[in-house]
Amino acid sequence: MNVILMGPPGSGKGTQAANLAEKLGVSAVSSGDLFRDHQRRNTELGQLARSYMEKGVYVPDDVTIGMIMEWINDPDHSAGFVLDGFPRTQAQAQALDDALTERGGIDHVVLINVSDDELVRRLGGRIICSECQIPYNLNTSPPAVDGRCEECGGSLYQRDDDKAEVVARRIEVYNEETQPILDYYRRAGILSDVDGEQPVESVGDALRVAVSA
Ligand SMILES: [Zn+2]
Numbered sequence: 001m002n003v004i005l006m007g008p009p010g011s012g013k014g015t016q017a018a019n020l021a022e023k024l025g026v027s028a029v030s031s032g033d034l035f036r037d038h039q040r041r042n043t044e045l046g047q048l049a050r051s052y053m054e055k056g057v058y059v060p061d062d063v064t065i066g067m068i069m070e071w072i073n074d075p076d077h078s079a080g081f082v083l084d085g086f087p088r089t090q091a092q093a094q095a096l097d098d099a100l101t102e103r104g105g106i107d108h109v110v111l112i113n114v115s116d117d118e119l120v121r122r123l124g125g126r127i128i129c130s131e132c133q134i135p136y137n138l139n140t141s142p143p144a145v146d147g148r149c150e151e152c153g154g155s156l157y158q159r160d161d162d163k164a165e166v167v168a169r170r171i172e173v174y175n176e177e178t179q180p181i182l183d184y185y186r187r188a189g190i191l192s193d194v195d196g197e198q199p200v201e202s203v204g205d206a207l208r209v210a211v212s213a
Pocket residue numbers: 129130131132133134149150151152153154
């Protein structure tokens with residue numbers, strides 16, 4: 001069973017990918033996991049990826065694809081996978097298809113749908129403690145006392161990255177980037193949508209229904 005889980009930042013994709021993989025008896029992996037693993041093991045691909053990240057530029061597709069293919073072709077992952085956050089570009093999607101032709105290709109692509117307004121509400125309300133770094137959210141999990149950390153009494157502040165207008169821009173970029181990939185999988189007839197604004201458990205149930213169809 002080969003599944004791709006897609007969804008914007010703030011959709012809860014990472015948690016859902018792990019839960020879905022467990023139910024399916026396969027492994028979940030994100031490109032972030034693989035970057036960290038390769039850095040830790042200091043592999044050739046890891047060193048290459050780091051050289052780009054240190055320059056503050058995107059890691060090229062072939063490096064990311066190399067890491068994903070190595071993982072997919074590992075005998076430990078022959079039962080299948082849930083990919084989280086990959087592919088991000090059409091070149092990656094094409095490379096993945098080519099690599100999987102002899103293994104039956106991708107079975108399902110599921111998109112966790114969350115409206116832009118709800119994403120801004122979830123991500124744009126994030127504040128953190130200046131002392132212990134615990135995160136709160138003004139919209140979804142506010143502290144008991146305004147501006148004060150419940151754990152240590154430290155003052156809470158909002159990082160520039162978490163400001164609503166920055167979050168809105170990040171979502172816009174994500175939408176622009178992923179639209180061609182969604183179209184690609186929709187044309188292939190393997191894309192389904194799940195409502196990501198339900199309670200977390202209901203999203204999980206809907207995902208399981210989507211991949212058993
Ligand atoms: Zn604190």
